[in-house]
Amino acid sequence: MKTNVYLLSYAPLIGIILFSMSLAIATSEYVIQWLTRVGVYSEIIALLSVQESKVLVLVVFFTVYFMLFSAFKLVADTFNQLGFAFFARETNGSSLHRLKPGATVFLVGSGISFLFLNSLLAVIAVLLGTFILYLFYYIWQVSQLMSTFRAIGLLLIQAMMWAILLSGLAWAMLRLFNSVGDIIL
Numbered sequence: 001m002k003t004n005v006y007l008l009s010y011a012p013l014i015g016i017i018l019f020s021m022s023l024a025i026a027t028s029e030y031v032i033q034w035l036t037r038v039g040v041y042s043e044i045i046a047l048l049s050v051q052e053s054k055v056l057v058l059v060v061f062f063t064v065y066f067m068l069f070s071a072f073k074l075v076a077d078t079f080n081q082l083g084f085a086f087f088a089r090e091t092n093g094s095s096l097h098r099l100k101p102g103a104t105v106f107l108v109g110s111g112i113s114f115l116f117l118n119s120l121l122a123v124i125a126v127l128l129g130t131f132i133l134y135l136f137y138y139i140w141q142v143s144q145l146m147s148t149f150r151a152i153g154l155l156l157i158q159a160m161m162w163a164i165l166l167s168g169l170a171w172a173m174l175r176l177f178n179s180v181g182d183i184i185l
Contacts, residue, residue, distance in 0.1 A: 011103035016069040018110035019127060024062035026120040031057055079161045087146060087154040095145045102141070105134045 032054065035041035044053050081096065088095050109130030116122035142151045 008100050008103050011107045012073060015103065015106035015110040016066060016073065019106070019113060020062050020065035020069055022110065022113040022117060022123050023065045023120075023127070024058050025117050026123045027061045027065075028054065028057040029118070030120050031061070075165065079158050082161075083154045083158050086157060087150040089146075089150075098145060099138065099141055102134055102137045105137055106130055109133070 032041060035044065041053070048056065080099075084095060109126060112130075113123050113126040116126060139151075139155065142154055145151075146154065
């Protein structure tokens with residue numbers, strides 16, 4: 001029985017939405033507790049109702065997480081296709097097509113993350129566990145598609161690109177943090 005090849009096309013989007021929502025709910029609860037301890041939340045309540053302030057914080061964090069995950073998905077797809085351009089010996093894209101069912105790993109992981117909404121650390125742990133499971137799936141699929149040399153090359157070039165990107169982001173964040181600290185002091 002043939003299935004529709006586009007059946008899993010929406011799995012990444014749904015996974016991003018669900019992970020963004022679960023992280024936004026967990027983060028907003030944590031931030032509201034922190035704002036209450038600091039004493040700022042009572043001032044916010046003077047301007048907005050309790051429900052409006054919770055919804056506002058939730059929408060802000062959902063938007064931030066959605067944008068981050070969407071950007072990382074775009075970068076990951078670009079890195080993946082660039083790596084396949086260097087190391088795959090094909091012209092029709094069947095290798096990339098075989099990786100599409102891996103989106104169900106993120107879909108299931110995002111559904112599981114809703115079981116742990118009360119704990120931000122637990123939601124982050126589910127997210128990291130999902131990334132690790134997908135990494136194993138990806139390595140297994142790549143090892144089936146290519147020779148050992150090409151698979152290692154593909155994995156190394158992707159690891160190098162991610163390391164450069166993430167270290168660059170970390171450096172930029174540290175520079176921003178230091179410049180803000182210099183302005184304040």
